[in-house]
Amino acid sequence: MPAPALDSPTDATVADERRLQELFDATIAAEHRIEPRDWMPEGYRRTLIRQIAQHAHSEIIGMQPEGDWLLAAPSLRRKAILLAKVQDEAGHGMYLYSAAETLGADRADLTDKLIEGRQKYSSIFNYPTLTFADVGVIGWLVDGAAICNQVPLCRSSYGPYARAMIRVCKEESFHQRQGYELLMTMMRGSDEQRAMVQDAVDRWWWPSLMMFGPPDTDSPNSAQSTAWGIKRHSNDELRQRFVDMTVPQAEFLGVTLPDPDLALDAATGRHRFGPLDWDELKRVISGQGPRNAERIARRRAARDDNAWVTEAATAYAAKRTGHV
Amino acid sequence: MAHEETVYDALGLAHGGEGQWAFGTGFDDPLAGVDTTVPEGVDHADLGAYCLMLGDDALVLAQRLTEWITAAPELEEEVALANIALDLLGQARLLLARAAAAGVLGRSRAHASPSIPDEDALAYFRDADEFRCTALVAAPNGDFGQTMVRLLAATTARLAVLDRLRASRDPVLAAVAAKGVHELTYHRDHAARWVLRLGDGTAESHRRTQAGADAVWPLLADVFSPTGVERRLAAAGVAVDPGDVRAEVTDVLARVLERATLRVPPEPAEAPPSGRAGRHGPELAELLARLQGLARQHPTATW
Helix, strand or coil: CCCCCCCCCCCHHHHHHHHHHHHHHHHHHCCCCCCCCCCCCCHHHHHHHHHHHHHHHHHHCCCHHCCCCCCCCCCHHHHHHHHHHHHHHHHHHHHHHHHHHHHCCCCCHHHHHHHHHCCCCHHHHHCCCCCCHHHHHHHHHHHHHHHHHHHHHCCCCCCHHHHHHHHHHHHHHHHHHHHHHHHHHHCCHHHHHHHHHHHHHHHHHHHHHCCCCCHHCCCCHHHHHHCCCCCCCCHHHHHHHHHHHHHHHHHHCCCCCCCCCCCCCCCCCCEECCCCCCCHHHHHHHHHCCHHHHHHHHHHHHHHHHHHHHHHHHHHHHHHHCCC | CHHHHHHHHHHHHHHHHCCCCCCCCCCCCCCCCCCCCCCCCCHHHHHHHHHHHHHHHHHHHHHHHHCCCCCCCCHHHHHHHHHHHHHHHHHCCCCCHHHHCCCCCCCCHHHCCCCCHHHHHHHHCCCCHHCCCCCCHHCCCHHHHHHHHHHHHHHHHHHHHHHCCCCCCHHHHHHHHHHHHHHHHHHHHHHHHHHHHHCCCCHHHHHHHHHHHHHHHHHHHHHHHHCCCHHHHHHHHCCCCHHHHHHHHHHHHHHHHHHHCCCCCCCCCCCCCHHHHHCCCHHHHHHHHHHHHHHHHHCCCCC
């Protein structure tokens, strides 16, 4: 079927577009879902592709820091738990790339953009996992922060994304409890194990708070995303919610969060916390974190070293269907 | 809001109860209701040694497959390889625990503190010479083609053994086999499909996969050479003599390779058992160093 000709906008198409925009706005206002075949403004489509792809990349790159402990997990039970978790992350990546594909994106193209540095992933995964306690702390803090960010996305205005996020959040919440359970076990163990947990908390606390993104005063895309029903709460609001949720968990665990300013404000019932090092966030996002180069190199190797496998599978499928 | 509830309802349908959010929960215990006492007349040391053979094969192959995680050709393959590794790890845990229940712990208990479960004492505190896996699973992965040929060979042989073990006089081995047969049927199918695609894909994939088959085939000798333990237990109706599955296994493998337009390498000559007797190349020691390093640094810790 030939592509429709691109005419200069006539009065009729302008009127059509206006009607479609009104329908779109009404759908958003009614908190109903936009579905793949619905008309949507180009900016909405572009913003969603960027956000969903970044989220998918984060799941896939996020397999690496914990994956570093898969071969060395110190018990068979922990190995099985970690393997299942890393497997879930691959699954999340697949759902999310699929959601992006409903918007016209292509998974291989998005992967190329990741590898070439044209699309980002969560800065948190550029930090190294130095001990096995990091596996537990990633589950507790990093997955915990991800849940705070992602639960509101289950109500995202874009249907495929919202539905993917429901399953992702359920599994993330399972991972968070598994991470916390590992830390509880380690805290009941030897002095050495307790020190490992505290050290991991010290290293991951501030990067976890940075997962919510820049402060509201410096978050350029937020207003439009909120208007479109893609974003539901501000970065600072979610960050505060995470701190309030985590402080009692840290107390129960018996670790100290590395912030001397952290204190409960009796008047509001919320926790005040110290200033974040936004320069560090900028450095890590711009590729100068401790593990940026290594993360991308491994993703690139998985693509390039196995290109012959994908070519073979494509050639085989073509032979079977007769399109040689 | 109405549409909100619809979305969550769909999730409830997909997941059922609260306890089944992820892999590894809400599964049936394969040993539920199974009498775990060692049957009368069965030699405990032989039974334990045999469980180590099957358990070590599963553990070492799971570790090899896990090496692919974050390095696999496609995300679908990350999921599939992790799935297969998890199944094998599950089999290994049951079999190592059975070996321990039969009293076979080797030198592991001399190194592991009492708080460490038996399955971990055996997995983490034995040296290479106490492992009873075959050379087929201990060998390094090679490229993805070689990995899939090895997976095909190893799962075809294991499926043939477990299929017969379902009738074992040891109720635990029979239960582990009954569960494992379903898993291995999928593993073998997954590997066979890849061997077909790669053998009959492009010239490069054909060349690589043929080289993989040529590297894997000589390792089959170690799979089919029975040890005294296997012979005695097979005679007692407890185990399977691997020599008895040789014809079936090599027939299945030859058919897959031929369909994949690959040349079937010559069958290796019979040789005395090597891996089953604890004789391994340096590759197993390297694999174990990675697997065991952290646990051994903290021999009294529980995780």
